[in-house]
Amino acid sequence: MNGIHHQRRGLSASIRIGVLGLALGLTQPAALAQTGTAAKPFLDEASAAAAGGNYVDALAAHADAIAAAPDDPAVYTLRAQLFDRLGQPDLASADYRVAAKLNPGDVSAQGNLCRSLALANHDLDGALAACNAAVRLAPQSPDALSARGYLQLRRAAFAEAEKDYSAAINLSPASPDNMFGFGLALIHLGRVKDGRGEIASATLDSSGVVSDWEVRGFGLQGEIIAGRPVTTASQPVASLADHKLFLNKGETYVKLATGCGRVAPAGSQPDASLSWSGACRFGLLHGEGKLSSSSPDAPAARFSYGREIAAGEAGAALAQKLSLAYQAAEKALTP
Numbered sequence: 001m002n003g004i005h006h007q008r009r010g011l012s013a014s015i016r017i018g019v020l021g022l023a024l025g026l027t028q029p030a031a032l033a034q035t036g037t038a039a040k041p042f043l044d045e046a047s048a049a050a051a052g053g054n055y056v057d058a059l060a061a062h063a064d065a066i067a068a069a070p071d072d073p074a075v076y077t078l079r080a081q082l083f084d085r086l087g088q089p090d091l092a093s094a095d096y097r098v099a100a101k102l103n104p105g106d107v108s109a110q111g112n113l114c115r116s117l118a119l120a121n122h123d124l125d126g127a128l129a130a131c132n133a134a135v136r137l138a139p140q141s142p143d144a145l146s147a148r149g150y151l152q153l154r155r156a157a158f159a160e161a162e163k164d165y166s167a168a169i170n171l172s173p174a175s176p177d178n179m180f181g182f183g184l185a186l187i188h189l190g191r192v193k194d195g196r197g198e199i200a201s202a203t204l205d206s207s208g209v210v211s212d213w214e215v216r217g218f219g220l221q222g223e224i225i226a227g228r229p230v231t232t233a234s235q236p237v238a239s240l241a242d243h244k245l246f247l248n249k250g251e252t253y254v255k256l257a258t259g260c261g262r263v264a265p266a267g268s269q270p271d272a273s274l275s276w277s278g279a280c281r282f283g284l285l286h287g288e289g290k291l292s293s294s295s296p297d298a299p300a301a302r303f304s305y306g307r308e309i310a311a312g313e314a315g316a317a318l319a320q321k322l323s324l325a326y327q328a329a330e331k332a333l334t335p
Contacts, residue, residue, distance in 0.1 A: 037072050038069050039064075039074075039075045043061070043062075043074075043078060045057075045064075046065065049061060050085075052249065053248060054249065055082070055246050055325075056247075057248070057321065057325075058082060059082065059324065059325035059327075059328075060324035062082065063327045063328075065079075066079065071102060073098070073100075073102040073109055076095040076099040076102070077096065077099045077109070079095050079328070080094075080096045080099070088244065089119045090120045090122060091328050092120075093116040093117050093120050093122065094331070094332055096109070096113040096116045099112065099113070100113040100130060107134050107137040107138040110130045110131070110133040110134035111134040111141075111144050111147045114127050114128075114130040114134055114148065117130065118154045121154060127151050128151060132148070134148070142169075142175070143168075145168040145171070146164070146177065146178050149161045149164035149181050152164060152185075158185045158189050161184070161185040162182065162186060165178050165181045169182060176201075177202070177206070179199070180198070180202040180210075182198050183198030183199035183202065184199070186198060187221075192222075196221075196222075203220075238282075238329055238332035240280070240282065240333070241282075242282055242329075243282065243283045245261075245263075245282075245284070247263065250265070250266030251264065254272050256272060256285075257272065257273050257274065260276050260280035260284065261283055261285065261306060262276075262284070262303065262306045263284070263305075263306035263307050271293075273293060274292060275291075276289055276290075276291055277292075278290070282305065282329060284305045286303055286304060287303065288300055288303075
């Protein structure tokens with residue numbers, strides 16, 4: 001395509017693509033929820049919990065949905081979208097990968113995987129395969145072309161990124177997200193004036209596009225923001241040291257003096273000077289140990305993923321819920 005695309009376009013805020021929101025994928029959850037499978041009651045429960053800010057409950061319900069319908073790609077896509085919202089692109093990518101494997105002929109499944117892997121900056125070869133599959137399935141899809149364009153930026157394949165974003169803009173001119181990506185590609189190809197013109201137009205059309213792209217790893221002037229090391233290996237990306245923190249509304253994370261953290265319920269103010277003698281999992285107190293300032297006589301306590309577990313049925317129920325919520329993170333530890 002010849003020429004530059006930075007004519008003014010009247011856009012509504014609804015077009016804006018939020019990187020960590022549902023627009024990461026090419027499929028909307030409202031459509032996916034109509035699965036008609038045994039998972040639907042759990043998906044409804046997860047949706048209601050997430051809407052109320054109860055993300056631990058939502059993740060636990062998603063785990064139940066997957067157990068009820070393990071061959072339904074929709075259940076993995078919906079949990080992946082929640083991981084996107086929670087800022088866990090590596091966990092989202094793992095679920096998108098399963099969905100794409102279960103439904104290889106679906107452009108949305110392939111596009112979701114492509115964009116999520118690119119955002120996580122992980123397994124970029126696998127991301128390219130998914131992107132190419134999405135474009136083959138829907139060559140006139142601006143979403144598929146845009147997803148591949150972003151991946152090409154991550155791969156520093158700027159000429160290929162320019163081609164994909166140019167094609168996406170031809171098909172869908174009213175997209176500040178695509179204008180910004182196109183501008184980045186032009187800057188890195190040495191066409192700095194043209195690229196900055198595209199970015200300027202994008203920022204006029206969408207006030208949030210700059211922050212969106214900063215999350216994706218690129219700054220306003222085209223600079224690349226340091227992120228995770230690029231790897232082409234299809235390997236788990238989670239480790240025990242990774243900060244996998246899922247907070248319900250009102251909960252707070254408190255880092256203790258020993259470096260591990262606990263989750264405090266709404267209204268409480270735990271002492272951050274305390275030390276923990278037990279294990280730390282995903283940056284959170286986990287298992288049995290002593291929580292104290294210095295006294296060796298401190299009573300033993302039991303924690304599960306940062307939450308203190310009381311004795312009795314209520315404590316057992318909470319531990320079970322947390323175990324389900326962290327199911328995907330635990331699975332990512334296993335090669």
